[in-house]
Amino acid sequence: MIKITNLHKHFGKLEILKGIDMEIAKGEVVVVIGPSGSGKSTFLRCLNLLEVPTKGTIEFEGANITDKKYNINETREKMGMVFQQFNLFPHMSVMNNITLSPVKVKKMAKPEAEKIAADLLNQVGLADKKDAYPSQLSGGQKQRIAIARALAMQPHVMLFDEPTSALDPEMVGEVLDVMKHLAAAGMTMVIVTHEMGFAREVGDRIVFMDGGFIVEEGDPNEVFNHPKHPRTQEFLSKVL
Amino acid sequence: MKKIQALLVCLFVFTWITGYSTPALAASDNQTKSKKLVLGTSADYPPYEFHKKINGKDQILGFDIEIAKEIAKDMGAELVIEDMKFDSLLLALNAGKVDMVMSAMNPTEERRKNVDFSNIYYQSDQAVLIRAEDKDKYTTMDDLKGKHIGAQKSSIYEDMARAVPNATVDALAKISDLVLSLESKRIDAIVLELPVAESYEKNRSTLAVAEAKPESSEDGYAIAFRKGSTDMVNQVNTTIDRLEKADMINKYVADASKLAEAPSGTNIFTYFNQNKQYFLSGVGWTLLLSLVTVVFGLILGIILVLMRLSKVKPLKWIAVAYIEFLRGTPLMVQLFIIYFGLPSIGIEFPKFLAGAIALSLNSAAYLAEIFRAGIQSIDKGQLEAARSLGMGHSMAMRFIILPQALKQVLPAIGNEFVVIIKESSIVSLIGITDIMYQEEVVRGSTYAGLPPLLIAAVLYFILTFVCTKLLGIAERRLKTSD
Numbered sequence: 001m002i003k004i005t006n007l008h009k010h011f012g013k014l015e016i017l018k019g020i021d022m023e024i025a026k027g028e029v030v031v032v033i034g035p036s037g038s039g040k041s042t043f044l045r046c047l048n049l050l051e052v053p054t055k056g057t058i059e060f061e062g063a064n065i066t067d068k069k070y071n072i073n074e075t076r077e078k079m080g081m082v083f084q085q086f087n088l089f090p091h092m093s094v095m096n097n098i099t100l101s102p103v104k105v106k107k108m109a110k111p112e113a114e115k116i117a118a119d120l121l122n123q124v125g126l127a128d129k130k131d132a133y134p135s136q137l138s139g140g141q142k143q144r145i146a147i148a149r150a151l152a153m154q155p156h157v158m159l160f161d162e163p164t165s166a167l168d169p170e171m172v173g174e175v176l177d178v179m180k181h182l183a184a185a186g187m188t189m190v191i192v193t194h195e196m197g198f199a200r201e202v203g204d205r206i207v208f209m210d211g212g213f214i215v216e217e218g219d220p221n222e223v224f225n226h227p228k229h230p231r232t233q234e235f236l237s238k239v240l
Numbered sequence: 241m242k243k244i245q246a247l248l249v250c251l252f253v254f255t256w257i258t259g260y261s262t263p264a265l266a267a268s269d270n271q272t273k274s275k276k277l278v279l280g281t282s283a284d285y286p287p288y289e290f291h292k293k294i295n296g297k298d299q300i301l302g303f304d305i306e307i308a309k310e311i312a313k314d315m316g317a318e319l320v321i322e323d324m325k326f327d328s329l330l331l332a333l334n335a336g337k338v339d340m341v342m343s344a345m346n347p348t349e350e351r352r353k354n355v356d357f358s359n360i361y362y363q364s365d366q367a368v369l370i371r372a373e374d375k376d377k378y379t380t381m382d383d384l385k386g387k388h389i390g391a392q393k394s395s396i397y398e399d400m401a402r403a404v405p406n407a408t409v410d411a412l413a414k415i416s417d418l419v420l421s422l423e424s425k426r427i428d429a430i431v432l433e434l435p436v437a438e439s440y441e442k443n444r445s446t447l448a449v450a451e452a453k454p455e456s457s458e459d460g461y462a463i464a465f466r467k468g469s470t471d472m473v474n475q476v477n478t479t480i481d482r483l484e485k486a487d488m489i490n491k492y493v494a495d496a497s498k499l500a501e502a503p504s505g506t507n508i509f510t511y512f513n514q515n516k517q518y519f520l521s522g523v524g525w526t527l528l529l530s531l532v533t534v535v536f537g538l539i540l541g542i543i544l545v546l547m548r549l550s551k552v553k554p555l556k557w558i559a560v561a562y563i564e565f566l567r568g569t570p571l572m573v574q575l576f577i578i579y580f581g582l583p584s585i586g587i588e589f590p591k592f593l594a595g596a597i598a599l600s601l602n603s604a605a606y607l608a609e610i611f612r613a614g615i616q617s618i619d620k621g622q623l624e625a626a627r628s629l630g631m632g633h634s635m636a637m638r639f640i641i642l643p644q645a646l647k648q649v650l651p652a653i654g655n656e657f658v659v660i661i662k663e664s665s666i667v668s669l670i671g672i673t674d675i676m677y678q679e680e681v682v683r684g685s686t687y688a689g690l691p692p693l694l695i696a697a698v699l700y701f702i703l704t705f706v707c708t709k710l711l712g713i714a715e716r717r718l719k720t721s722d
Contacts, residue, residue, distance in 0.1 A: 048628055050624050050627065050628065073627075073630050073631070073632055074630070076627065076628055076629070076630045077629075077630035079628070080628075081624075081625075081628035083621060083624070083625060085619075085621050087619070087621040087622060087624065087625035088625075089622065089625070089626075089640055089644075090644065091643050091644050091647065091718075100629075100639060101626075101629035101630055101631060104631065104635060104639065105629065105630040105631055105635070106630075146625075149629070150628075150629070153629060153630060
């Protein structure tokens, strides 16, 4: 579904990604782990071109989206993204946060968009919050709304950029639960996270990144129980 | 869209009114009398000719007007008065818009080349106006040596003031401003016309006419006619003779001086009440001008900030240059360039439009910078979230960034609106009849010093205070989402 070839990203002289190759299949849940500054967030943000790669190609459903002539907005409709800082629109109610893009970008009729939004709010357990404003919600609630907002565009893949890192510990569970359900329903997902238990439980594949490279990847049990590379071993010994 | 259209219509109508209305204060010009005599005058010079409200109606009075009435009577014609700027009087005469001009006009050699004049109907004297407590200090012109003397700009009185050895001369455009300077001790004396000086002496207990008297070089006042109107000139001279023989002219001068007097013993409230219509019409114009400026300033400001933040380099450069230039030059200079400068390259705006354009262009530069601060204060995660949902840049700007930025900068915008209301007072310089202009009119015609200024200050304060409160309400409304 997504094919990444020789992906490089520089910020000025700083080289963050030094050549990433990866393929993600439909329905697969890929969890990216690694120390801070390893480039995992940058890698994720390259997938929907929030960061423009310096070199390399990304193919999404057969189209080369790194081609300058390619209309990225269409691809972004099909790639939902969830941010560490939620990034809900503070000036809009929860309902409008969710329906804005379906109505404005997809030209969906407002009642239809609202019906989809209501279903999604049910799914994330926040049906009663549809008229609330983001400032009235807790962090965990905000993140669940952000997931519902991304899902409202009916994406083919969901990208999660450390979705629980900004949350109080007692709220992490509610967000992870929503993500687990999503994975169980067959959604293709790429998740950058520090939640190792979650990674092991939900991931079809674990990717360990460090220093701008993929150091090791494979089945969760393999990577967590028998890490091959010394850097992976060192990292896991610190976080587990 | 409808609102904008309505506004444009309003703007058009008002510019049309201001551009073309010359208050024709004729008693009634729809009466079909056999003959009309149209008098051109510049009614800002009491006691010669001036505006005054009689029984709630604005009228033009003065002893020039009384004489003109007698002339009309002798001709068996109906008198119609056209009020216009002094500079345009002779142009209007030669263009046939008026039949004669009476406006305390000296029959100079220069003017005689273009028009015919009647005999002199009044010879004025000049005088020195001083503060009452200095009455004993200035008994001869020699006492004024080395003093601070005021005179009306570009008048013969300015020359007289400059002829005093070692004197420092303050030349201001308006007698009323000179009087204010005198009362506040910025200057020690004013050289001016005797009837005017006497009016002030009568009306202001703080002022007196000095014994010192400037040398006269005046040659009196006469009535102007189109070249070749010999019959008319002769007829008018007969009337002048008749009035002089009956000593009527001196009576008219005395009467007019009395009429020009401000009602005595009034407090500021009754003073405001008496001149309400001037002030309120000023408030109307100030409000309209500010409103137009706010609307167009906002629209232009948003366009400018989008250019300023655009990735297209030339657009960005244009916006930066525009903002820097407009912020770096005085509003007054910009106003004068638009009103007085542009006609030389064939672009001519009516004065209201010129004022609105200058104010809008100027405030747009400030508003653009305010918006920029607002847009840059919005977390970049907002734009990323919007883009990741498939919105294009302009859509994200419109639905996500600008609404938040606007809310963020509302207090700063409110501040700019207050500035606009106050700065708009500058348009009185090109004759837009806003609060400041009306204040000057009232001050000139009532001999009052401070009251009209205080009233103007209060009126401006009410406008800005209401504006601040309204924006406060808007702010609270928008806060509901926080």
